[in-house]
Amino acid sequence: MxxxxxxxxxxxxxxxxxxxxxxxxxxxxxxxxxxxxxxxxxxxxxxxxxxxxxxxxxxxxxxxxxxxxxxxxxxxxxxAMYSRASRAVFEILGNFTPIVEKVSVDEAYLDMTGTNLVVGRTLDAAEKMRREVRERLRLDLTIGSSQNRLVSKVASAFAKPQGLFDVRPGQEARFLAPLPVKTLPGVGPVTEEKLLGFNLPTLGSLANTETCFLKERFGSYGASLRRRARGEDETPVLPPWERPQEKSIGHEETFPEDTGDDDFLHAKLQALLSAATRRLRKRALLARKVTIRLRWADFVTVSRDFTLPLATDHDGELLKPALELLHRMQTRRTLVRLLGVRLSGLCRGFWQGSLHEVQGSPGRSLVQALDSIRDRYGDSSVQTGEAVRLPPR
CATH class of the missing domain: 3.40.1170.60 (MutS, DNA mismatch repair protein, domain I)
Incomplete structure (x- = not known):
């Protein structure tokens, strides 16, 4: 059983x-x-x-x-304050179960299966979580409860704000049936429009539709839509040690004013690389592939990438080839609206420095010192010569 x-x-x-x-x-x-x-x-x-x-x-x-x-x-x-508050909330949640999957800074799934002998009934524990977060941090926490992730997420949205809603075992389909199809996580505007075109406005109508009909129109996704509309979901809650590794890390920025200033773009590229590699170091990751994204004022967008022979978490090793790539990408006489950087080809490890270290780039100890200063005093507390050219934000 x-x-x-x-x-x-x-x-x-x-x-x-x-x-x-x-x-x-x-x-x-x-x-x-x-x-x-x-x-x-x-x-x-x-x-x-x-x-x-x-x-x-x-x-x-x-x-x-x-x-x-x-x-x-x-x-x-x-x-910085949001991160501190988030950590405090997750510390409270972690006292009730070790299996906590952080989805974002303000959202999590908790697997409470088998915890009743330690923390009592799940609903009592959920109410206690809400009370502790409110009393200790003066923040409001809404909780949805059910047998699976999907129904619990819909239940929490149903309970907002400041609520707790429980869907009892066996009642999942009945709970979902009257809700509009857009309520189902993963159903975006395009899918919603198609479902409405087939006269399927509610999750109940979707759940009662033949699988073959949905497969003909949505492929294999159609069968998944029907199962999920019935409240069926076996996706596990994954604690940090079981979670798959991130596939990429990136930063991009839309400028206050479109620009054609090469010095500004070079300085901005360095700042974006610095922020991305700092995130690599925090996660003990290295990257081999760098993608640069450029969007002009007329919204034409292009992406180009390069791959390093060895993975790194040091922006000093990435900056020169990144600047060269950016220069090759600037083929239009149009002002630039957005610049972005994405690091991929990630693997676990720490940069040790290459045999042919980039001249003028800081060593590992200096990079760590700069990270420490920025963690404590903010990203703009210490800057490179290029980044100083950027206007204050």
């Missing part, structure tokens, strides 16, 4: 904004967004529920958000 699982989906409510409200209680109850300035073509990273009532949502251009709500309060945000 298959053992029943017990899975929670924990999601912090309006996390970035909630942290800002803890830091500045005067923001509470007001329409608040976290994100870049509208004059710099910033976008909304997070919005309070009060701001959402005006139709404001994440990824919306900040200028549009202010048009929807002229009284909007914008804060730039403190990602």
């Amino acid at each position: 298959t053992r029943l699982r017990s899975v929670l989906h924990a999601d912090l409510d309006a996390f970035f904004v909630a942290v800002e409200c803890v830091l500045n209680p005067r923001l509470k109850g007001r329409p608040v967004v976290v994100g870049g300035a509208p004059e710099k073509r910033g976008v909304v990273a997070a919005a309070s529920y009060e701001a959402r009532s005006f139709g404001i949502h994440s990824a919306m251009p900040m200028a549009q958000a202010f048009r929807l709500c002229p009284d909007l309060v914008r804060v730039s945000g403190s990602h």
Whole structure:
């Protein structure tokens, strides 16, 4: 007999904004967004529920958000504070089960199967988690509970904000049936439009559709759609030690103003490489492949890459070939809107320095010292000569 699982989906409510409200209680109850300035073509990273009532949502251009709500309060945000708050929340969650899968800075799955002898009934434990996060950190945590990840995620969305919702074993399909198809994780606008075109507006109607019909129209994905609409999901919750390694690490930036300044682009490329390789070092990873992405003002976008003979986590070994590649990519007399860097071909390890180390590049000890300073005082606390050319942000 298959053992029943017990899975929670924990999601912090309006996390970035909630942290800002803890830091500045005067923001509470007001329409608040976290994100870049509208004059710099910033976008909304997070919005309070009060701001959402005006139709404001994440990824919306900040200028549009202010048009929807002229009284909007914008804060730039403190990602260091968000990271600290996130770590504190995950420490609390880890006291209830060792099997915690961190999906993002404010979201996690917890496998509570077999923990009842230690922490009691799953729902009691979930309520205790919410209470501890609220009392210790003054943040609100919403939790969905069921036998699997998929239904628990939908349940937590159903319970927001500040809620706890449990779907009992055997009730998964009944719970999902009246919900719109877009509620199902993974169903985006394109799939939703197709399903509505087939007169399948709810998960119940999708669940009751013949598999062969869905396969004819969606391929093998059709069978998966039907199973998931019925609340069937066997995906395990993966703790850090069982999680697959990241496939790539990258950074990109849309500039406040389109630019044709080569010095600026070179300095920006170095800054992006520095940020990406710093993330490599934090994860004890090396990279062999570098991809540069360039978007011009007319939105034409191109990507090119190069591969190193040896993997590295040192931006000094990547900068020269990256600059050469960027130069070869600049074939148009059009201003540049966006520049991005992605590192891939990742493997575990630490850079030891090559036999032919790049002249003028810092050694391992200096790189580690620079990382330590930036961790403590921020990314702009110490900069290379190229990066100093960048305007303050």
